[in-house]
Amino acid sequence: MKTMLISNITIVNHDQVEFIGDLFLKDGKIEKVGQNLLVEADVRIDASSKEWTVVPGYIDMHIHGSAGFDVMDATEEALRGMAYSLVKEGTTSFLATTMTQAIDAIDAALENIARFVNHADEAELLGVHLEGPFVSTKRGGAQPVEHMIVPSIDQFNKWQQLSGNQIKQITVAPELSNGLSFVESLSEQGIVVSIGHSDATVVEVEQAVKSGVRQATHLFNQMRPFHHREPGVVGAVLIEERVKTEIIVDFIHCHSDAVKMAYLLKKSSGVILITDAMRAKGLANGDYDLGGQTVHVTEQGAHLSNGALAGSVLTMDAAVRNIQKVAGCSLQELVAMSSFNAAKQLNLANKGYIAEGFDADLVILDKGLHVQKTICRGNLVFEN
Known part of the structure; x- marks a missing residue:
């Protein structure tokens, strides 16, 4: 399974104030959520020059x-x-x-x-x-x-x-x-x-x-x-x-x-x-x-x-x-x-949220809420 680092992106959950941070994905899961994560990854997505948001x-x-x-x-x-x-x-x-x-x-x-x-x-x-x-x-x-x-x-x-x-x-x-x-x-x-x-x-x-x-x-x-x-x-x-x-x-x-x-x-x-x-x-x-x-x-x-x-x-x-x-x-x-x-x-304890241990099911959106990238269980499956 490939690893992925998504950095400098606005992270949104239903119950949190959005913040700019990094996500490290491994083996289909969200391994780390933080800022300035220093990790090696097979796939890297840097949103620093974009107005991108990541949501579940x-x-x-x-x-x-x-x-x-x-x-x-x-x-x-x-x-x-x-x-x-x-x-x-x-x-x-x-x-x-x-x-x-x-x-x-x-x-x-x-x-x-x-x-x-x-x-x-x-x-x-x-x-x-x-x-x-x-x-x-x-x-x-x-x-x-x-x-x-x-x-x-x-x-x-x-x-x-x-x-x-x-x-x-x-x-x-x-x-x-x-x-x-x-x-x-x-x-x-x-x-x-x-x-x-x-x-x-x-x-x-x-x-x-x-x-x-x-x-x-x-x-x-x-x-x-x-x-x-x-x-x-x-x-x-x-x-x-x-x-x-x-x-x-x-x-x-x-x-x-x-x-x-x-x-x-x-x-x-x-x-x-x-x-x-x-x-x-x-x-x-x-x-x-x-x-x-x-x-x-x-x-x-x-x-x-x-x-x-x-x-x-x-x-x-x-x-x-x-x-x-x-x-x-x-x-x-x-x-x-x-x-x-x-x-x-549906009692899915591992979906619908961006946090460590949850499934790496993510959507990256632009400012107009159009899909830029889709990630299913840690795999980059769609790029606009």
């Missing part, structure tokens, strides 16, 4: 595809293509996100993930986000209604076994039959249970949170909206401190004022930036497949023929710039929303 690598908890590939393709080529493509946007780790499909199609995707072994030049596959099929037919969006089923612990356990215990997060509509006991069981197993594609009332959301819901999937999208006499899922999760909210900040899924409202209510500690990207991310506009459905990708986003949004083509670095633009976030807040909060949700 971005963690995308909700992504279906990229660069022409999709998790549901159920091939090694697809996962590898995704993992390789994500580093250029600063994403150093991600949850491979499935979608509502026939049981055998989900079986195949999970078995494929269980077999996958990362290469050194790829974003790290942390596990699975199972989005559906335990969701509401009233809030389907791009999730095919014909494959939706009520929550089943037996079915989940079969999938968890097929995945090699890789399912880390699940999106569920807890108001469905068996929903609350399902939430409670998975929460006890340490799964991040996220309410999404749900038509729950505010009372049903409160019950679900008591049972273990700790996250909301793509806030505002495909959930019972806010009404002043029935706050719905949106109203409930915006004021529930125990729940963190994913949000797609592409200004297509949410108006910029809705993004700002979520930031003001949830604060940076309660927001998780995601892309919910599909296979067209990074490619030209045109027609693409999503779970057997044709998705039309234009400047206005990714839509099914019926007009429903079908994921995004958003990149994580653009999400960071976008929320900074509308909410005026500090660098520390951006780190929380793009990395630390996800690491905390």
Whole structure:
């Protein structure tokens, strides 16, 4: 394993005042953090003449595809293509996100993930986000209604076994039959249970949170909206401190004022930036497949023929710039929303922070928050 010294760079964590210092990386870990480090290194990056900042690598908890590939393709080529493509946007780790499909199609995707072994030049596959099929037919969006089923612990356990215990997060509509006991069981197993594609009332959301819901999937999208006499899922999760909210900040899924409202209510500690990207991310506009459905990708986003949004083509670095633009976030807040909060949700004690002993997953940004270099587990995997 090569060693690396990054010197004279502004270092940012979610809970510290930024400072100019040096980082020494060895064997995939951050070996030393300090100033004027006198060490030999195979790779040296000197930022003294640049206005560069280093932040923890971005963690995308909700992504279906990229660069022409999709998790549901159920091939090694697809996962590898995704993992390789994500580093250029600063994403150093991600949850491979499935979608509502026939049981055998989900079986195949999970078995494929269980077999996958990362290469050194790829974003790290942390596990699975199972989005559906335990969701509401009233809030389907791009999730095919014909494959939706009520929550089943037996079915989940079969999938968890097929995945090699890789399912880390699940999106569920807890108001469905068996929903609350399902939430409670998975929460006890340490799964991040996220309410999404749900038509729950505010009372049903409160019950679900008591049972273990700790996250909301793509806030505002495909959930019972806010009404002043029935706050719905949106109203409930915006004021529930125990729940963190994913949000797609592409200004297509949410108006910029809705993004700002979520930031003001949830604060940076309660927001998780995601892309919910599909296979067209990074490619030209045109027609693409999503779970057997044709998705039309234009400047206005990714839509099914019926007009429903079908994921995004958003990149994580653009999400960071976008929320900074509308909410005026500090660098520390951006780190929380793009990395630390996800690491905390997933109980990743070694990610989302720049300190000795942590994984050397880092993104070097210029003053405009554009990715200059990405480092995955101590390897320089992307240079702009």
